[in-house]
Amino acid sequence: MCRLLGFVAHRPTSVLEVLGKEHFDAFTALTAVHGDGWGMAWLDPASHTIRSVTSAESAIADGAYAQLARQRLGPAGMLHLRWATPGLPVTPQNTHPFVDGGYAFAHNGHIAPVDRLEGLLTQEARAALRGDTDSERYFRFVKQCIAEQGDDAEGLSQALGVLTSSFPAASLNALLMTPTHMFGVHINSRASAPVDGLRRLFSSAEEIPYRHTDDYFAMDFRRAPDAVHVISSGIDPAGWMPVPDDTAAAVDLASLEITRLDGWATARTEESD
Numbered sequence: 359m360c361r362l363l364g365f366v367a368h369r370p371t372s373v374l375e376v377l378g379k380e381h382f383d384a385f386t387a388l389t390a391v392h393g394d395g396w397g398m399a400w401l402d403p404a405s406h407t408i409r410s411v412t413s414a415e416s417a418i419a420d421g422a423y424a425q426l427a428r429q430r431l432g433p434a435g436m437l438h439l440r441w442a443t444p445g446l447p448v449t450p451q452n453t454h455p456f457v458d459g460g461y462a463f464a465h466n467g468h469i470a471p472v473d474r475l476e477g478l479l480t481q482e483a484r485a486a487l488r489g490d491t492d493s494e495r496y497f498r499f500v501k502q503c504i505a506e507q508g509d510d511a512e513g514l515s516q517a518l519g520v521l522t523s524s525f526p527a528a529s530l531n532a533l534l535m536t537p538t539h540m541f542g543v544h545i546n547s548r549a550s551a552p553v554d555g556l557r558r559l560f561s562s563a564e565e566i567p568y569r570h571t572d573d574y575f576a577m578d579f580r581r582a583p584d585a586v587h588v589i590s591s592g593i594d595p596a597g598w599m600p601v602p603d604d605t606a607a608a609v610d611l612a613s614l615e616i617t618r619l620d621g622w623a624t625a626r627t628e629e630s631d
Contacts, residue, residue, distance in 0.1 A: 359552050360454065360466045361385070361392050361592055362577070363437040364533045366540045366609045367585040370403055370430040373437055376587055377595070382427065384593040385439075388567055389418040391559060392439035395453040398426055399462035399535060400435030401611065408462050408535060412453040434540055434611050436533045438464035443492070444555075451489035456497045458486070460537040463500065465493035466575065466590055467529025467549060469521065475499070478520065496521070500534065510536045511608055515621030518545065518606060522622065529575050533588070539608045541619070542588050544601040546575035567592050577601040586614050 363385065365376045374382050389396075397412035409431075417423040417439055427437075438454040446452060454464040469475050469492040476484065476495050483498040499521070504513030514534060521530055522545060529546035551574035556566050569576055569591035576591040578598035586609045589598065601607075606619040 359392075359441045359443065359468060359529075359555075359574075360464070361388050361439040361441075361590040362464055362466050362531070362533055362588070363590070364435070364535075364540055364542065364588045365585060366434045366611055366614060368433065368614070369584070370432050371435075371585065372430045373398070373427040373435070375430070376585075377593075381593050381595045385589075386418050386423075388439055388592045389416045391556065391567060391570065392441040393418070394442040394448045395440040395450075396420065396423055397438045397440075397453050397455050397464070398431070398435060399455040399457055399464075400432035401535065403432050406537075408457055408460055410455055410457045410462060412450060412455070414448050414450050414453055434535060436462060436464050436535060436540075441552075443468050446490050449489065452491045452494075454493060455533075455535075456494050458497075458501060461497075461501060461504075462533075462535040463493075463497040464533050465496055466531040467546060468492060469496055469525050469528040469530070475525070478502075478524075496530070496532070497534075510534075510539060510541070511617075511619055512621060514541055514543075514606070515619055518543065518619075518622030531575055531577060531590070538611055540586075540611065541606065541608050542577065542579070542601065543606045544575075544577045545604050545606065545622075547604050549575055551575065568594055581614075581616075584614075586616065 393416035395414040396417035399410035503517040507513040529549035532543040534541040579588040
């Protein structure tokens with residue numbers, strides 16, 4: 359259960375530029391909950407490959423986090439703050455984003471049972487696993503479906519169709535960066551917010567971060583002439599619009615055009631038949 363930030367722009371951009379100093383500090387302060395590691399992935403403008411840095415330390419205590427956040431690393435990227443699911447260790451192998459070749463993936467949610475999720479994977483996909491999380495298995499299943507379909511959007515749609523049918527109470531909120539697109543997934547309408555876990559972390563309800571008890575899985579986005587941004591709930595900056603419930607979309611890295619993905623709903627219906 360984590361926090362996500364993604365951006366696509368016409369020029370190399372830093373996380374600090376995306377949020378501004380005040381809201382970057384507010385986002386970083388969410389480590390009061392989401393302090394079980396952090397990671398960034400970005401499209402390197404020189405090599406046109408995806409690079410990443412991850413750490414099992416809390417972002418607020420890791421100087422590398424603040425340093426990277428100030429660098430204009432690339433024209434597209436994502437940031438993930440982790441709150442580990444109970445029972446899953448805080449290790450580098452379990453830290454998002456997960457990166458493979460030209461793909462990077464970060465997840466906010468939980469898919470259970472994990473062994474049933476892993477059962478969807480081919481032997482090749484299981485052999486590529488490095489950690490214990492459902493999130494990495496989600497990523498490997500998406501990659502598996504993309505390989506089967508030969509297309510990023512069709513593969514992601516296939517994966518979401520299967521997962522929404524097989525795990526209807528899961529939050530599938532995620533960011534997926536490919537060589538050509540940033541995909542945002544906001545599918546969680548039957549997922550339960552971890553309210554009891556939040557209450558155990560704080561002495562009073564007033565201390566719990568903004569929208570964490572009543573809109574935990576919300577995602578917001580905003581468009582500018584030269585950029586598209588998406589963020590999980592937790593801070594309250596002006597100018598952001600809510601991402602519609604149970605939707606997925608793609609942002610073209612070159613044109614910034616946003617396209618809604620509806621194929622996953624069809625795939626879900628076919629899987630249920």
